[in-house]
Amino acid sequence: MESIGNPWLYLAFFAIVIVMLLIDFLGFKQKQGQDVKIKTAAYWSIAWVSVAALFGGGLWLYLQQTAGVAIANTKTMEYFAGYLLEKSLAIDNVFVWLMIFAAFAIPQGLQRKILLYGVLGAIILRTLFIFIGAWFVQEFSWVLYIFGAFLVYTGFKFLKGQDEEETNIEDMAILKWLRKHMRITPKLEGAKFFVRQNGVLWATPLFLVLILVEASDVIFAVDSIPAIFAVTSDPFIVLTANLMAILGLRAMFFLLSGAASKMHYLPYGLGIILLFIGFKMLMLDVFHMPIWISLGFIVIVLTITAWLSIRHNKKHQETRL
Numbered sequence: 472m473e474s475i476g477n478p479w480l481y482l483a484f485f486a487i488v489i490v491m492l493l494i495d496f497l498g499f500k501q502k503q504g505q506d507v508k509i510k511t512a513a514y515w516s517i518a519w520v521s522v523a524a525l526f527g528g529g530l531w532l533y534l535q536q537t538a539g540v541a542i543a544n545t546k547t548m549e550y551f552a553g554y555l556l557e558k559s560l561a562i563d564n565v566f567v568w569l570m571i572f573a574a575f576a577i578p579q580g581l582q583r584k585i586l587l588y589g590v591l592g593a594i595i596l597r598t599l600f601i602f603i604g605a606w607f608v609q610e611f612s613w614v615l616y617i618f619g620a621f622l623v624y625t626g627f628k629f630l631k632g633q634d635e636e637e638t639n640i641e642d643m644a645i646l647k648w649l650r651k652h653m654r655i656t657p658k659l660e661g662a663k664f665f666v667r668q669n670g671v672l673w674a675t676p677l678f679l680v681l682i683l684v685e686a687s688d689v690i691f692a693v694d695s696i697p698a699i700f701a702v703t704s705d706p707f708i709v710l711t712a713n714l715m716a717i718l719g720l721r722a723m724f725f726l727l728s729g730a731a732s733k734m735h736y737l738p739y740g741l742g743i744i745l746l747f748i749g750f751k752m753l754m755l756d757v758f759h760m761p762i763w764i765s766l767g768f769i770v771i772v773l774t775i776t777a778w779l780s781i782r783h784n785k786k787h788q789e790t791r792l
Contacts, residue, residue: 476707
């Protein structure tokens with residue numbers, strides 16, 4: 472498996488990640504007692520998307536100088552296709568997090584804290600999953616067919632709406648296990664994950680929420696990481712596109728929290744994209760699809776999905792009036 476990644480590129484990328492996480496943390500910390508406004512979340516979302524775009528541009532300039540225009544064009548398109556794919560699939564994380572926070576009545580100030588830890592955990596876990604996945608793809612090429620079949624199955628689940636069966640928070644196995652094996656306080660204890668009562672250590676509901684947020688990301692990573700390997704087998708591109716999409720999850724959460732119910736056609740769009748990518752992966756030995764086709768298909772489907780959702784919402788409002 473040929474990769475454009477080298478130690479200097481990885482160091483530069485992780486330096487960008489660390490700097491942006493610090494800026495994100497300090498920016499939200501200054502307003503700890505306030506709710507995040509939609510306008511503020513929109514600015515942060517634009518900032519994250521801009522950083523991802525600038526990284527893609529910088530990657531193209533670097534590769535154009537070191538590897539030639541052809542490789543620069545291909546790898547940059549792979550990066551943006553992977554980024555768009557991961558960003559769109561990450562919206563499902565937002566929906567599940569909304570339900571988790573609602574189920575435990577977590578105030579927005581504590582949501583910011585949970586999501587910060589959630590993003591940090593997701594970065595670590597997904598980095599590990601990506602390198603393990605890259606090793607499997609390199610050593611056992613048939614794994615790609617398993618990924619493809621799984622994506623086709625997941626795509627059909629999205630189209631049939633069967634993914635909702637996994638969204639009942641109280642039925643999550645990990646939540647039942649934690650409640651059975653840990654002492655949990657009946658109510659929140661401020662921003663604390665653990666408290667000591669009569670010399671005994673108790674976990675708070677906030678700790679349960681943190682574990683559920685991390686567990687939900689692991690579940691969604693099972694879908695998203697195989698999907699991006701259909702776009703590119705380059706571990707560096709997979710990693711950078713994946714983490715760049717995840718870095719903006721906190722801002723995207725607060726931006727979309729009020730609009731989650733309005734994305735009526737999003738599951739269908741994601742289902743079509745996953746079916747396309749799954750079949751592409753299954754047909755690797757038959758034909759090679761240029762990356763610009765994959766990128767264009769993802770953009771077109773997401774655009775149509777957004778347009779149909781907006782149209783549906785307008786018609787719904789008109790009927791109510």
